[in-house]
Amino acid sequence: MKFIKLSILFIYIISNVFLSTGCWNYREVEQLGLAAGVSIDKDDDNNNYIVTAELINTEPSRGSTKVSSQLFSARGKTIFDAVRNLILITGKKIYWGHTKVIIINENIASNGIVPVIDWVNRDSEPRQDTWILISHGITARDVLKQKIPLTDVTSLHLNEIIRSQNPVYKFPQMDIWRFRRDISSNTTSAIAPVVKIEKINEFTFPEIYGTAVFKQDKLVGYLDGEETMDLLFIKNKIHEGSLILKQADNTSTDISLEIFKSKTKINSIYQNENFTLDINIDTVVAIDEVAGTKNFIDEPGRIKLEKDAEQLLKTRIEILLKKVQTNYKSDIFGFGDIIKRQHSDIWKSIPYTDEKVFSKMQFNVNVDLTIKGSGKISKPIRIGE
Incomplete structure (x- = not known):
């Protein structure tokens, strides 16, 4: 105001x-x-x-x-x-x-x-x-x-x-x-x-x-909003925010993870006239909210939570890439800029268009998520008998 x-x-x-x-x-x-x-x-x-x-x-x-x-x-x-x-x-x-x-x-x-x-x-x-x-x-x-x-x-x-x-x-x-x-x-x-x-x-x-x-x-x-966040992950524009895990580990517990920092690196490989992009996302989070009684704070629970969060983000990004490739055929991720920078020696010989190059790209998505911060030392609230 x-x-x-x-x-x-x-x-x-x-x-x-x-x-x-x-x-x-x-x-x-x-x-x-x-x-x-x-x-x-x-x-x-x-x-x-x-x-x-x-x-x-x-x-x-x-x-x-x-x-x-x-x-x-x-x-x-x-x-x-x-x-x-x-x-x-x-x-x-x-x-x-x-x-x-x-x-x-x-x-x-x-x-x-x-x-x-x-x-x-x-x-x-x-x-x-x-x-x-x-x-x-x-x-x-x-x-x-x-x-x-x-x-x-x-x-x-x-x-x-x-x-x-x-x-x-x-x-x-x-x-x-x-x-x-x-x-x-x-x-x-x-x-x-x-x-x-x-x-x-x-x-x-x-x-x-x-x-x-x-x-x-x-x-x-x-x-939508969630897809937009995944887009910004790919474009390396996420610096804070939150990830929500619904019914974590097949329980009724919903967990909010606060993002402290995130870094995305993309490497492109040109082989057999096609490109494969390795999308590597390194994210540090803290447990912000545990809406349930299951313990995800001890080491086994925390490791499981990290793996679940990694898989969630990986799956979401893969779905987004497929949707944009198939439905829109529009390189909103800036992959063309990455290829131009990383393959300057062959760039002029590549007929870069969304239909000929982007729509045929292959992707390897890797997510490395680490839980840190004081939130991981606080156990969930226990309900009295």
Whole structure:
């Protein structure tokens, strides 16, 4: 909450300072609408784009500054046309220099996301580190319509969730610059986090969960939160988090393992015009929670628990690799980059495409998991007779 307030204050101060200096594109701050976020949809009936901006309002309130936001939408034949038409709705030119999130409708992404990326790339104001999100099952505007109890600015709330991703790893972080790089790459396919609307009782809120999988510039499928974590294991981006073992050792005991550190190394072997990749994952965990009475703390129990956790992670990763190879045929893991680096002598002679190389790869997944930390010395709670 403190970060969100500071972000709003920073945007307001910087905008005043920047726009008050004597420069060639000087504009009064009162003439601008400061956009915290933007959503992009498309009307399939008339093929018009619908651009919605979440604009920040600030007003004095009992010695402090009250911050709120309003949504404004406009249509256009192109994204740029819709952005310009926002002026007719707001009476102000929209300033995109502090936009935190760009939410893109999944239907646009499925038909080709290049028009959106092209607009961001050509406009001088949007920052290249702006987060990108794909709306799933809803319009992109519906995401911005959600009101959060902790803040009146939904875009800043989404920005805070993305920045705090590390302990959870249920979605990937992706900004415009990296996304544009990946859709232009011949060796790595792009991914983006997914946002949808979750409902608990009568309360609805935007939830960032899962991964949108792209092949070139088109959305081809999704990964759920658990699959996303396995993807990040392969990409060596897991540094903390948790692993859950359900009904460990065929008992009713569920165990939570806290990840302290993890390192993934991948070696590629080229033989008979095919590649085999050895994926080696070395993970250190601690026992965070034992939801049962079975003793996994003594040495035999701990060794068994380590083996079970290794097998769990190995199986999950193998299933994910097979799914992406078979269903999506899209190298979202960056294996092409690894092969290019490790086989530079033959790289130019390899026709690297997802269909010809990635879809035929073989994998050897090895997981080495070690339980350490004070959690392993605490025995489970015993139930009295």
